[in-house]
Amino acid sequence: MKQFSKEQIDAVRNYFRGQDFSEMTTELNGKKLSYFVLPKTLEPNVPDFACKMSEGTLDSHLLGISSNVNEEFRPHAMSLIYMATQQSEQDYHRRYLEALERELSVVPDYLQQGYILPGQTFFENPMGYFPSHPDDFIEGDLGEIRESFMRLDEML
Secondary structure, three states: OOEOOHHHHHHHHHHHHHOOOEEEEEEEOOEEEEEEEEOHHHOOOOOOOEEEEEOOOOOOEEEEEEOOOOOOOHHHHHHHHHHHOOOOHHHOOOHHHHHHHHHHHHOOHHHHHHHHHHHHHHHHHHHHHHHHOHHHOOOOHHHHHHHHHHHHHHHO
């Protein structure tokens, strides 16, 4: 994913807080992970969306997810995006797919079946968005998203 400066990340975080967007927390491997629940109006062309801003370190990042995403699924989706974007350069290829596999291994059994179809849509949406917003992504992102979509399709 595209890298941002700490100042850019802080400015967006302050904007989200100034708009009173809900800030939630989840836990990933014993670490607290916060994310914002964002109104659909921020990205009306993508039904269920997520955003991640990072400067490439574990310390400075910002996560957000559409309020349209099922409330029970949000923490899992945010964990997936966080895990996928924290891979080192040599692990870059297949990072989303590997994070998806790890995520699915911790999604509770009672959520598994209901999680897969919306998850597939969650990965399908960016495939239409990426080509018209090439400056927002780096080479390889679209292929990674497509691989994850296909993996969920196999599971159905």
